[in-house]
Amino acid sequence: MSLPPSALETSVHRAEQAWNQQQLATAVTQPDFRLWTYSAPAVVLGCSQRGLVSEEQSVQRAGLDLVQRHAGGGAVLVGPWMLSASVALPSSHPLVTASAVQSYRWLGELFVSVLSEAGIATEALTPEAAKASQQRNANSELGWACFAGLSPWEVVVGRRKIVGLAQVRRRTGNLLVAGLLLGRPEWPLLCRAMGKPVEQAMALESCTTSCAEQAGRIIAVTDMAAALDRALRDVLALAVAER
Numbered sequence: 001m002s003l004p005p006s007a008l009e010t011s012v013h014r015a016e017q018a019w020n021q022q023q024l025a026t027a028v029t030q031p032d033f034r035l036w037t038y039s040a041p042a043v044v045l046g047c048s049q050r051g052l053v054s055e056e057q058s059v060q061r062a063g064l065d066l067v068q069r070h071a072g073g074g075a076v077l078v079g080p081w082m083l084s085a086s087v088a089l090p091s092s093h094p095l096v097t098a099s100a101v102q103s104y105r106w107l108g109e110l111f112v113s114v115l116s117e118a119g120i121a122t123e124a125l126t127p128e129a130a131k132a133s134q135q136r137n138a139n140s141e142l143g144w145a146c147f148a149g150l151s152p153w154e155v156v157v158g159r160r161k162i163v164g165l166a167q168v169r170r171r172t173g174n175l176l177v178a179g180l181l182l183g184r185p186e187w188p189l190l191c192r193a194m195g196k197p198v199e200q201a202m203a204l205e206s207c208t209t210s211c212a213e214q215a216g217r218i219i220a221v222t223d224m225a226a227a228l229d230r231a232l233r234d235v236l237a238l239a240v241a242e243r
Contacts, residue, residue: 028173
């Protein structure tokens, strides 16, 4: 199945962040989304990580470009192993709840459903389960990495993350972003770029998993993107119809 050009973008990370920023620059009047793939690796920092590492340091240490997103959370290593989604919603949309945490729920559960169709059993973490995980890992040395921690409604296999979520809430609208691990990331690259011991790559490997690992085969990004595209279109249309 071929996707509409507006839905799937084989882009550099900077185009993705520019699209995300543009959506909330003015009032969001109707739902919109994009899916993103990456031909080369790059580092995307959370909004609170400004100053941890510069673009020059990332290039010198690992040969990776670096950008900063407006959403919170830790550093993400995008690359050919990841399929990402950006969803912009009006503030009045029924999927945007008063609780920032609960606003993640529908997206986490959507990924669980899409992955189930691909034969991959996962679960979206409840707030209680996420809190318990955060307490267990309160002193972790990996707090700088997005995929090392677990937040409510992120998607896991056991305690290993396969989908990370982030959110930006403004008066102009709500932006949800998600990253699905299709394959194993090159964690040593991220460690080098961030100036962290390369040994931490093993810890990152142990607390994450991927579609390829769980399915025992490589799942084409176009197949997963097509399934995610259908699911997003269906849930966004249904939410409006039920208002």
